[in-house]
Amino acid sequence: xxxxEPKDERERRASKVDETETKLEAAGIVKPPDGGYGWVVVAxxxxxxxxVDGIIFTVGESCLKLWKADFASSDTAAAFTxxxxxxxxxxxxxxxxxxxxxxxxxxxxxxxxxISFFGFMASTLVPQIFLLYITFGVIGGVGFGxxxxxxxxxVPQYFDNKRALAxxxxxxxxxxxxxxxxxxxxxxxxxxNNQWRYFIVFIAFSSLISVLAGxxxxxxxxxxxxxxxxxxxxxxxxxxxxPAEGLRGERNNFDPNRPxxxxxxxxxxxxxxxxxxxxxxxxxxxxxxxxxxxxxxLSKQDVFYPGSTSSLxxxxxxxxxxxxxxxxxxAADREAFIKPDEVHQSSHHxxxxxxxxxxxxxxxSGPRRWLCxxxxxxxxxxxxxxxxxxxxxxxxxxxxxxxxxxxVPFAYLGRHLEKIEGLTDFWKSFPLQLLGVINIVFRILCxxxxxxxxxxxxxxxxxxxxxxxxxxxxxxxxTQYWHFIAFCxxxxxxxxxxxxxxxxxxxxxxxxxxxxxAFGTLLLFMGVGALVGSPIAASIKDWSGNFDISFYVMGVLxxxxxxxxxxxxxxxxxxxQKYGEETAKTVELQPLKSxx
Numbered sequence: 001x002x003x004x005e006p007k008d009e010r011e012r013r014a015s016k017v018d019e020t021e022t023k024l025e026a027a028g029i030v031k032p033p034d035g036g037y038g039w040v041v042v043a044x045x046x047x048x049x050x051x052v053d054g055i056i057f058t059v060g061e062s063c064l065k066l067w068k069a070d071f072a073s074s075d076t077a078a079a080f081t082x083x084x085x086x087x088x089x090x091x092x093x094x095x096x097x098x099x100x101x102x103x104x105x106x107x108x109x110x111x112x113x114x115i116s117f118f119g120f121m122a123s124t125l126v127p128q129i130f131l132l133y134i135t136f137g138v139i140g141g142v143g144f145g146x147x148x149x150x151x152x153x154x155v156p157q158y159f160d161n162k163r164a165l166a167x168x169x170x171x172x173x174x175x176x177x178x179x180x181x182x183x184x185x186x187x188x189x190x191x192x193n194n195q196w197r198y199f200i201v202f203i204a205f206s207s208l209i210s211v212l213a214g215x216x217x218x219x220x221x222x223x224x225x226x227x228x229x230x231x232x233x234x235x236x237x238x239x240x241x242x243p244a245e246g247l248r249g250e251r252n253n254f255d256p257n258r259p260x261x262x263x264x265x266x267x268x269x270x271x272x273x274x275x276x277x278x279x280x281x282x283x284x285x286x287x288x289x290x291x292x293x294x295x296x297x298l299s300k301q302d303v304f305y306p307g308s309t310s311s312l313x314x315x316x317x318x319x320x321x322x323x324x325x326x327x328x329x330x331a332a333d334r335e336a337f338i339k340p341d342e343v344h345q346s347s348h349h350x351x352x353x354x355x356x357x358x359x360x361x362x363x364x365s366g367p368r369r370w371l372c373x374x375x376x377x378x379x380x381x382x383x384x385x386x387x388x389x390x391x392x393x394x395x396x397x398x399x400x401x402x403x404x405x406x407x408v409p410f411a412y413l414g415r416h417l418e419k420i421e422g423l424t425d426f427w428k429s430f431p432l433q434l435l436g437v438i439n440i441v442f443r444i445l446c447x448x449x450x451x452x453x454x455x456x457x458x459x460x461x462x463x464x465x466x467x468x469x470x471x472x473x474x475x476x477x478x479t480q481y482w483h484f485i486a487f488c489x490x491x492x493x494x495x496x497x498x499x500x501x502x503x504x505x506x507x508x509x510x511x512x513x514x515x516x517x518a519f520g521t522l523l524l525f526m527g528v529g530a531l532v533g534s535p536i537a538a539s540i541k542d543w544s545g546n547f548d549i550s551f552y553v554m555g556v557l558x559x560x561x562x563x564x565x566x567x568x569x570x571x572x573x574x575x576x577q578k579y580g581e582e583t584a585k586t587v588e589l590q591p592l593k594s595x596x
Contacts, residue, residue: 443500
């Protein structure tokens, strides 16, 4: 475009480009059906969550004492088996999401189920406990991670306005699984005469049920009619533009404000055909590839958001307005928040996660191509720049502390129940069953909270963690069975709030545009916490002779994880007021484009 072109002509051209972008997005972005086959996907996700979380939350209670005796090891050495399982399951999360983004949720879930099956079956043959760390902990955990994240990512692809209900039903599988396996495990263990190797065979074949769930993870795909419409719009746009400005014009950067046009241009360049846009069949090929790229799971900013997009619009308005009133930041500072009038009006929030890297064309074929594609998607889920924000660092530390304590009651609550005489195996496992049932109730309640912008999700989460921590500290003082039953309510409340509201808190603090990268980075901190939590509790037991001090320490850490997050809102307002412009540029927290 000539430098001396009149201003009104430049504005006209820019307006035309924006209009074309809006039309392309309307034509090419698949609208979630909000029902139909989506309910089948919800049921499949429910089953996958039931199997994965059911096994992870209950297998320690069943096997840790047997491993300690069979391998003549310490409680600490035995604890590493289950901590590696839960830690690997979380640490592999960003990679699992990246794989699902490129190869589909169905393929990754099925692969994960077979990996976990192989790891568990191999565990039945190991002669040393350190080999169990690899087969049961690492391989089994990686497999479960490849099942869990696709099961979470697939549901939002099918739901928009009914998303809170759909996601709530899907994650209820976690509570049902905890209750079911807590009930079944003692029965199976009795049937196999407390032979843990045979019991693990039962666990291995149970994990294969996730294969059946994965078969129903059918991706939402654009129709041929949509591809044809995109092709038509792109060709019309090309004809109206000057040669240097059309889709064949040389472009080196991805424009986050015009994701569809940018993706079309980059895909056109990758064809390395001079006259690609003069040939309709090649134009259709580029359009189809672009539509596929922009409908991948991680190409939507709200893929990890559990509420409806309508509530998301209201939530961003409520939080940004409140922050503005409290801190009165400058215009540059406020750019770190999503402004409601800048949210895409169609509610199909197009994310730039992983896409800017597409400015450098992928290798044409071979292993390097898929490695680059997965690497770019992974890069969009792990953002080191977020570590420059004090608010994020505090939330990450909170996640680490929470997961350090998270699995300890599930694994070791039964040790405290041993001091109550006359309990059968059923009644010893009943608190775990009850935890699962109560967790379902509170998960549904948290789903309502995620859809209610007027409720402060951060406050609810903090309250839940503090209550759960205090309840954990009280466990060594319990002397009657009903004390343990009462413990289940505050602890399940804290677990449910943490699991269900973390992504909502990310949106409240940093905006929708950073949700995927914040969620992925937090998973790494949480994975490390899960990795070290149970061994720390077990090592304290080995030192002290019982689990009393372990529960005191774990309870203090969980309480602290809630307390340190209390000032996050004020700290976020301070960030915007003190470092708003600099932080916005460094961390690249930019508002969504306005396509209206």
